[in-house]
Amino acid sequence: MALKHPKYVAAVVQAAPEFLDVDATVEKTIALIEEAARQGASIVAFPEDWIPGYPWHVWLDTPAANFQRGFVGRYFDNALSYDDANAAKIAAAARDGRICVSLGIAERSGGSLYIGNWIIDAEGRTLVRRRKLKPTHMERTVFGEGDGSDLVVRDTPLGRIGVLACWEHLQPLTKYAMYAQNEQVHIAAWPGFSLYKGVAYSLGAEVSLAATQTYALEGGCFVLAPSAVTSQAMVDLMCDTDEKRRLLEVGGGFSMIYGPDGSPLVERKPETWEGVICQEIDLAKISLAKAAADPAGHYARADVTRLLINRRPNVRVQEFGLPFEASSHPNATDDPAAPEDAAIGSS
Known part of the structure; x- marks a missing residue:
């Protein structure tokens, strides 16, 4: 039987969150999901840290000032917890x-935050919960790190889907770990490009989209690249000086979709435009692109260079038991529902 290739409409979001308001941003999220579904999309991708918005304030001021202005506590309280x-x-x-949803979130877990990517299938079930491996520069004042278990590609009715965030697309070995899993649809979640215009070219739209386009070409996969808009309300909230208003501008939305040969499949919208951008994709085109070059397949030279990867989760607390009679310990219990290490304690 000949191989069948999924063909469907994919969507990327370009919009501004309701910054530091998780409830309002969730309502906007649901409205955008509904809009993508009305346009016939089978998958919709949201930007990095869409909920509750990317923490641009950490790039504009000192950590002490952000504590004093209340951003630290408000950001934590408005992050998303999976439960x-x-x-x-x-x-x-x-x-x-x-509809399948790829959502960029600030994930709250215990007392820590992580740059999270959550993929939900069309049944409402979780496909992927992953964390950005290495927060970039000032992000490290807010977020913790992921681990090797976060480099995951899932097999779905829409193809093999994976996701990375922002400058993970500048990490050659991280990208190769994804390519090697035969990724077919990649979500490149970006926060937007309204920061440091004319100051730091590496943070701008042109170079970031070039990296995204290169990912499509190298990986031989479709790339959905959502990015957020910085609204006037966000600028007014975070920028209390003329210098800060010069460093963070309104706009920054440059959402795109690329084909497996690197070709742009949609026209760029104005950077302040908000909505859902849709495009039909045909996974049959992947084999045509990879016939020429498959860097993790026939175009590789494993005898010369290869990737070593640790996929184990970074477990911070490891429970264990000791081989002795539990009944001899003062903290022993016969309760079958008690934790396995119930017999371990101070004597």
């Missing part, structure tokens, strides 16, 4: 719209 009601609402919206 809260807002996460359930988003999963239900994916299920109700029969």
Whole structure:
């Protein structure tokens, strides 16, 4: 039987979050999911840290000033936890719209935050929960790190799907780990490009989209590249001096979709435009692109260079038991529901 290739409409979001307001941003998220579903999309991708918005304030001021202005506590309180009601609402919206959703979030876990990417299938079930391996520069004042288990590609009815965030697309070995899993649809989640215009070219849209386009060409995969808009309300909130207003401008949305040969499949919208950009993709085109070059397949030279990867989760607390009679310990219990290490304690 001949191989069948999925063909469907994919969508990327270009919009501004309701910054530092998780409830309002979740409502906007659901509205954008519904809009993508109405346009016939089978998958929709959101920008990096879409909920509750990318923390641009860390690039504009000192850590002490951000504490004093309340950004640190507000950002933590408005991050998304996977076990809260807002996460359930988003999963239900994916299920109700029969659409796969890739969502960039600031993930709250215990007392820490992580740059998270959550992929939900059309049944509302979780496909991927991953964390950015290495927060970039000032991001390290806010977020913790992921680990090798976060380099994951999932097999789905829409093809093999994976996601990376922002400057992970400048990490050659990280990219190669994804290519080697035969990724077919890649989400490149960017935060937007309204920061340091004319100051730091490396943070701008042109070079970041070039890296995204290169990913499509190297990986021989479709790339959905959502990016967020910085709204006037966000600038007004974060920028209390003329210098800060010069460093963070309104706009910055440059969402794109690329084909497996690197070709742009949609026209760029104005950087302040908000909405959902849709494009039909045909996974049959991947084999044509990879016939010429497959860097993790026939175009590789494993006898010369190869990637070594540790996929184990970084477990910070490891429970264990000792081989002795539990009944001899003063903290022993016969309760079958008690933790396995219940017999371990101070004597």
